[in-house]
Amino acid sequence: MLSTIWEKLNVFPDVSIPLGTPVEKFVNFLEVNFEIVFDIIFNITSTTIVAFDDFLNWLPWTVFILIIVLIGTFFQSFKSGLLYGFFMFLVGSFGLWEEMMITIAVILTAVIISIFIGIPIGIMMAMNKAFSVIMRPILDAMQTMPSFVYLIPVIFFFPLGNVPAVFATIIYAVPPVIRLTELGIRNVDREVTESAESFGSSRVQMLTKVQLPQAVPTIMAGVNQTTMMALAMAVIASMVGAGGLGEQVLIAINRIDIALGFEAGISIVFLAIIIDRVTAGIGNRFQRSEEG
Amino acid sequence: MDAKLSLQNVSKIFGSRPKKAVPYIKEGLSKEEILEKTGNTVGVYDASVDINEGELFVIMGLSGSGKSTLIRCLNMLNNPTYGSIYVDGEDIVQYKKDQLKDFRQNKIAMVFQHFGLFSHRTVLGNVEYGLEIRGVSQEERQDIALKNLEVVGLKGWEDKYPDELSGGMQQRVGLARALANDPDILLMDEPFSALDPLIRREMQLELLDIQERLQKTIIFITHDVNEAFKIGDRVAVMKDGRIVQTGSPEEILEEPADDYISEFIKDIDRSKILQAENIMTRPNALVSLKDGLNVAIKEMETNGISSVFVVDRKRSLQGIVTIDDAIKGRQNGQSLEDILIRDVEQVQLVDYVQDIIPKAAETKYPLAVVDEENRLEGIILRVHVLTSLS
Ligand SMILES: Nc1ncnc2c1ncn2[C@@H]1O[C@H](COP(=O)(O)OP(=O)(O)O)[C@@H](O)[C@H]1O
Ligand SMILES: [Mg+2]
Numbered sequence: 204m205l206s207t208i209w210e211k212l213n214v215f216p217d218v219s220i221p222l223g224t225p226v227e228k229f230v231n232f233l234e235v236n237f238e239i240v241f242d243i244i245f246n247i248t249s250t251t252i253v254a255f256d257d258f259l260n261w262l263p264w265t266v267f268i269l270i271i272v273l274i275g276t277f278f279q280s281f282k283s284g285l286l287y288g289f290f291m292f293l294v295g296s297f298g299l300w301e302e303m304m305i306t307i308a309v310i311l312t313a314v315i316i317s318i319f320i321g322i323p324i325g326i327m328m329a330m331n332k333a334f335s336v337i338m339r340p341i342l343d344a345m346q347t348m349p350s351f352v353y354l355i356p357v358i359f360f361f362p363l364g365n366v367p368a369v370f371a372t373i374i375y376a377v378p379p380v381i382r383l384t385e386l387g388i389r390n391v392d393r394e395v396t397e398s399a400e401s402f403g404s405s406r407v408q409m410l411t412k413v414q415l416p417q418a419v420p421t422i423m424a425g426v427n428q429t430t431m432m433a434l435a436m437a438v439i440a441s442m443v444g445a446g447g448l449g450e451q452v453l454i455a456i457n458r459i460d461i462a463l464g465f466e467a468g469i470s471i472v473f474l475a476i477i478i479d480r481v482t483a484g485i486g487n488r489f490q491r492s493e494e495g
Numbered sequence: 496m497d498a499k500l501s502l503q504n505v506s507k508i509f510g511s512r513p514k515k516a517v518p519y520i521k522e523g524l525s526k527e528e529i530l531e532k533t534g535n536t537v538g539v540y541d542a543s544v545d546i547n548e549g550e551l552f553v554i555m556g557l558s559g560s561g562k563s564t565l566i567r568c569l570n571m572l573n574n575p576t577y578g579s580i581y582v583d584g585e586d587i588v589q590y591k592k593d594q595l596k597d598f599r600q601n602k603i604a605m606v607f608q609h610f611g612l613f614s615h616r617t618v619l620g621n622v623e624y625g626l627e628i629r630g631v632s633q634e635e636r637q638d639i640a641l642k643n644l645e646v647v648g649l650k651g652w653e654d655k656y657p658d659e660l661s662g663g664m665q666q667r668v669g670l671a672r673a674l675a676n677d678p679d680i681l682l683m684d685e686p687f688s689a690l691d692p693l694i695r696r697e698m699q700l701e702l703l704d705i706q707e708r709l710q711k712t713i714i715f716i717t718h719d720v721n722e723a724f725k726i727g728d729r730v731a732v733m734k735d736g737r738i739v740q741t742g743s744p745e746e747i748l749e750e751p752a753d754d755y756i757s758e759f760i761k762d763i764d765r766s767k768i769l770q771a772e773n774i775m776t777r778p779n780a781l782v783s784l785k786d787g788l789n790v791a792i793k794e795m796e797t798n799g800i801s802s803v804f805v806v807d808r809k810r811s812l813q814g815i816v817t818i819d820d821a822i823k824g825r826q827n828g829q830s831l832e833d834i835l836i837r838d839v840e841q842v843q844l845v846d847y848v849q850d851i852i853p854k855a856a857e858t859k860y861p862l863a864v865v866d867e868e869n870r871l872e873g874i875i876l877r878v879h880v881l882t883s884l885s
Contacts, residue, residue, distance in 0.1 A: 398611035398669075401570050402625040402676065403599030412628070416615040 230359045241360050248312060248366045255308035264295055271477065278484025287480075290473040297466040299448060306447035306474065309365050309440070310433045313372040317429050321377045322422065325384025326410065335385065342378045350375045350436060354443050368436075368445030376432035383425025387418025423486035430482055434475050448474075497584065498545035499712045500569070500680065505542045505578035507564050510535030513576045526735055538564035538573070540736045548679075549710045551703075553727030555717055555759075561736040562716045566682050569714060570603045571595055582680070600629050604673035608685040610665045612657040618644065618668050619653035625676040636675075643671040646705065663694035670702075674709070683715045687722070699726055720760055724748070724768040732756055744768050765884055766849035771842045774883040775864045775873030781806055784813055788831045792821045802860050805835055810870045815839045815860050841865050844872055848883055855880045 234241070259267070268288045275284030294303050328335040353374045357367035391414050399413040415422075441449035448467050455464030508516050516535040519528070526537050539561040546552045554562050567573040568580060571587060579586045587598060604625065613621050619640055626636035644653055647667040657665055666686055673681055687695040703726055706713060717723050723730050724744035731741040732752075740752035748768060751757040780794040782805050795803050795818045802817045814837040824834040840854045841863040855862055855877045862875040 392609075392611070394607045394609050394611035395613060397572055398605065398607055398672075399613075399624070401572060401599060401603075401605040401682075402628060403596045403601075404628050405596065408628050412624070413613060417613070419615070 234360065245361055245366050248369055251312045252308050252365050252369065255311050256305055259304040259307060260301065264300060268292060274481055278481050278488065283480065287477045290477065294470045294473060297470060299451060299467060299470050302447045302451055303470055303474065306437055306449065309369055309445055309447060310430070313369045313376060313433045314430050316369070317373050317377040317380055318426060321380035321429070322384050325381045326388065328381070328385040329388035342381060345374060346378050350439050354439070358443050363444035365445050367443045368440035371443060372433050372436040372440050375436050376429045379428035379432065380422070380425040383421050384418065387421030388414045390421065391417040419489045420486055423482070423489055427479065427482040427486060430478050431475065434471065434478060437471055499548040499583065500546040501581040502542055502544050503579045503581070505565070505568055505575045505580060506540050507538040507568055507573050508535050508576045509538055537736045539568070542738050544731055544738060544741055546712060546714065548712055551706055551713045551715060551726060551728045553715045553717060553723040553730045554733060555720060555723040555730055556733030558718055560733040562733055563684050566684050566714055566716055569682055570599055570605055600625070602678055603680045603682065604676045604678040605682040605684065606669045606673050606686045608688055610669045612665060612668055614657055617653065618649065618655050618657065621657065621668055622671045622675050624672060640675050643675045646674060647671045662690050663698060666690060666698065679712060681711045681713045683713060685716050685718065688717065702726065720763045721767060724763060732759065745773050766852065767847055769848045769883055770844065771846045771851060771864045771875060772844040772873070774848060774879045775875045776879065778804060778871070778874045781871070783808065784831065786831070788821055788825050791816055791831060792818065792825065804863055804871055804874065805831065806871050812841060812863050812865055812869055812871045813837070839863055842875070848880060851875065852880060
């Protein structure tokens with residue numbers, strides 16, 4: 204008696220709620236009706252990546268390393284500069300130079316687009332409380348969602364390759380620059396904005412002459428975080444066809460090639476160290492010249 | 496003359512439904528009770544006052560009494576809940592956005608307690624700000640900014656950043672920035688409170704100096720009675736959002752409106768507030784140089800005094816003669832000029848009692864109080880000095 208009830212409780216009813224269907228329809232709708240838009244986005248993005256990649260490959264490796272040394276010296280110290288140069292040399296010696304350039308090109312593109320999208324959104328959030336309230340949970344979700352998830356929507360809209368990788372990277376990496384732009388603007392000292400207001404500043408003047416310049420150090424911290432997160436996406440993004448170091452890691456995993464895996468992996472770490480230190484250094488520099 | 500600035504029944508109540516608070520205010524409930532009952536904070540209630548052109552008007556009160564709330568209504572950083580604020584006869588509360596921008600750009604400027612400087616701009620860039628947003632050309636605004644930096648004594652510092660300057664210098668930048676706009680009205684919300692006492696005194700004197708030259712209408716806030724009475728032409732005392740007394744420092748000292756104010760001014764150093772003109776008396780007798788000795792002696796005898804001041808035809812102070820010298824002089828056939836003591840202690844009308852005390856202690860004669868043209872305006876006896884301080 205009891206056991207038959209138990210069995211019945213265990214039978215799943217024969218209903219299906221096709222939640223996936225409307226989503227699929229929506230995606231199809233976008234694909235069909237906004238094809239041109241996606242084509243344009245694809246072309247711009249892809250051109251940018253190729254341009255960066257071509258430029259980086261056109262640079263002789265010696266010049267590239269010299270630039271890295273100089274950048275390191277400028278933002279940190281000569282010693283760090285030398286170390287960074289040596290890191291780059293090591294990557295070359297692994298035979299991963301071209302792969303590294305692709306990775307840099309993809310990340311640069313993703314970061315630049317993130318900044319163009321993120322800063323205006325951050326500004327709007329700082330100016331408009333309602334918008335901020337709506338955006339916050341979305342940003343939270345974007346940051347807590349496993350990054351693989353972002354691969355799914357982008358492959359609907361773009362053919363496999365570097366472009367969907369860039370957009371997956373942007374979705375994953377853009378929240379910090381948005382958040383810190385908002386934070387930077389909101390945290391401008393109240394007396395400072397009030398003094399600007401008391402002189403009769405317009406809203407635009409207030410933003411461009413006071414709030415944004417005051418927020419630059421914070422925004423730079425956001426750019427730093429965004430860049431680091433973009434780099435962290437390198438391996439995952441190669442699942443939708445991004446080339447570069449991430450792809451090498453993926454290949455190594457498939458082939459259980461420990462040597463290649465290590466070399467490609469450590470190359471990403473080298474890049475991460477350099478990018479982190481340099482962007483943090485730029486931020487500090489702003490802080491100094493901004494505040495005296 | 497019409498007032499430069501006229502506040503009429505200005506109230507500022509913070510919170511979503513200020514109307515609810517009004518009946519409770521009228522009942523005389525405290526701020527805390529009203530906050531609890533209605534969720535509204537009374538910042539300022541029913542403030543009315545006229546401020547004249549060229550006046551240095553001080554608003555004084557304890558922390559939380561609503562001083563900042565009130566002064567911020569004057570440039571609409573706070574929008575008053577009720578009431579009108581007339582500036583040159585126009586109600587600024589009714590201003591549209593563009594009118595308000597215009598008003599802020601041209602007529603009024605503010606100096607902040609913590610300076611409110613733009614840390615990303617140089618000193619020059621800070622002072623230029625108001626002109627820049629008005630669209631004044633680069634050269635012209637640099638010119639004006641440099642001039643104003645000179646006015647506040649910061650020549651040569653224009654390329655520094657604010658955080659390279661001391662507090663006192665930062666506030667000078669704040670002042671120069673406000674002056675650069677050449678506003679009619681200058682709002683100063685506790686501008687010197689963040690500075691240490693020595694610098695504060697220096698800045699007070701400089702402000703008076705600048706005021707003398709530029710003749711702005713200044714509304715100055717402080718919680719320090721001594722500061723208020725030292726620099727204010729008139730002072731308004733605030734308590735719990737209301738103005739409880741308005742008057743000149745002397746008026747308030749003489750006749751405090753209530754116990755609160757008495758308490759406030761209790762430990763004020765009167766010698767730093769009262770000036771020669773407040774404690775002097777008109778001389779009973781005066782002798783002119785051409786009057787001669789006999790007249791002088793007669794004047795002293797009829798008034799029962801032992802010395803008398805001598806002036807010329809324009810009442811400009813010449814010296815003093817004593818009764819003893821005069822009688823001796825008459826016997827020796829000397830003239831008034833022969834026995835005149837020319838080296839007399841004199842003080843200016845605006846000298847503070849604290850500076851008069853040492854002079855009064857030294858001299859045997861009364862102190863002569865003169866105006867800028869050296870005309871004798873009054874005399875101060877040692878006893879005047881002493882009674883003025885109690
Ligand atoms: N923006 C605001 N919102 C709510 N209450 C405020 C606000 N500004 C000031 N108040 C309140 O108004 C009262 C007067 O404050 P304030 O004018 O700053 O005093 P003061 O400048 O004399 O120290 C205080 O009780 C304060 O808490
Ligand atoms: Mg205040």
